[in-house]
Amino acid sequence: MERSTPYSNVFAQGCWQWLLGKCQSTTSLHWRGIPLVSTGNEVSPRGIPFRSNLTTVATMVLLADIINYFLKQDIEVVLSMKRKVIVYIATSLDGYIATEDDSLDWLFKVEGEGDNGYSEFYDTVDTIVLGRRTYDWIMDHEKENFPYKNKKCYVFAKSIHEPNNNIEYVDGCIVEFIDMLKGAEGKNIWIVGGGDLISHFVKENLVDEFIITIAPTIIGKGIPLFNKQNTEIELELKSTRRFNQFVELHYIKRQDEITRVNG
Structure with missing residues (x-):
């Protein structure tokens, strides 16, 4: 079953809402060139439909970038x-x-x-x-x-x-x-x-x-x-x-x- 967002925990939900607030259309939302919202039509280089798996990849990249940002830029806040x-x-x-x-x-x-x-x-x-x-x-x-x-x-x-x-x-x-x-x-x-x-x-x-x-x-x-x-x-x-x-x-x-x- 396709979920409305590719996140399942509170931290990720907060990141998702922040990201949505930066964009006017969720259907065109990308991170590093990877769609964050699946249209159901994307395919991998091997011809296999990505669907929610594609959003999972984008989610992992996004969260890794967020964590890396806080570790490098905001360590003094912690x-x-x-x-x-x-x-x-x-x-x-x-x-x-x-x-x-x-x-x-x-x-x-x-x-x-x-x-x-x-x-x-x-x-x-x-x-x-x-x-x-x-x-x-x-x-x-x-x-x-x-x-x-x-x-x-x-x-x-x-x-x-x-x-x-x-x-x-x-x-x-x-x-x-x-x-x-x-x-x-x-x-x-x-x-x-x-x-x-x-x-x-x-x-x-x-x-x-x-x-x-x-x-x-x-x-x-x-x-x-x-x-x-x-x-x-x-x-x-x-x-x-x-x-x-x-x-x-x-x-x-x-x-x-x-x-x-x-x-």
């Missing part, structure tokens, strides 16, 4: 559907995220604009990862007002600690843990800090994007965002934004870098 690991942080002009005694007073003195894009970014993540030292600093300064209560939070620590309603302690392999997070459904993953944890993520090439806000302050010494053991990673500047005295730099991992790591 990659963008995965959860991303993002470092979102502020630094001094000379690259420090805090003084040697963990002070951020130099940062709070800078005049910004609104919340400097924080709320916009915060809505794009549902998972937060931080080191134990950073977590302790937050709790010392925020007291009982834990700032990430509506997110899933993980704290990397070298030893097991008492259970906490706000966080879950992690003491296993960082690479395996992040691979597990990225394989699950959800929004992006924010690496809050501190410097040692970020450096480990960078060394293992686990960071997909860096959103770094630069403060117009030189503090001379402190905790660096990147330490000397980090490897070379090529990035691409996606955007820049200014929030009064702050400048936000948004970098993404280059496509050839992603291919090299995943390859």
Whole structure:
């Protein structure tokens, strides 16, 4: 029995409807010179009627071309559907995220604009990862007002600690843990800090994007965002934004870098 279209699954039906929308007449519809709709009169070089078999050949060629197009041209679209690991942080002009005694007073003195894009970014993540030292600093300064209560939070620590309603302690392999997070459904993953944890993520090439806000302050010494053991990673500047005295730099991992790591 001749079917109305040569496709039988949802994806193929969608491709068929798209193709029909590009043409005024289905009876003259061809792909690479092969009729996509059989008239019942076509014959092969051996004189055998093609009928629906002819449309099957055209269908296979068409689908192969569509798949090939997406693999070659739109691989970044597929990659963008995965959860991303993002470092979102502020630094001094000379690259420090805090003084040697963990002070951020130099940062709070800078005049910004609104919340400097924080709320916009915060809505794009549902998972937060931080080191134990950073977590302790937050709790010392925020007291009982834990700032990430509506997110899933993980704290990397070298030893097991008492259970906490706000966080879950992690003491296993960082690479395996992040691979597990990225394989699950959800929004992006924010690496809050501190410097040692970020450096480990960078060394293992686990960071997909860096959103770094630069403060117009030189503090001379402190905790660096990147330490000397980090490897070379090529990035691409996606955007820049200014929030009064702050400048936000948004970098993404280059496509050839992603291919090299995943390859």
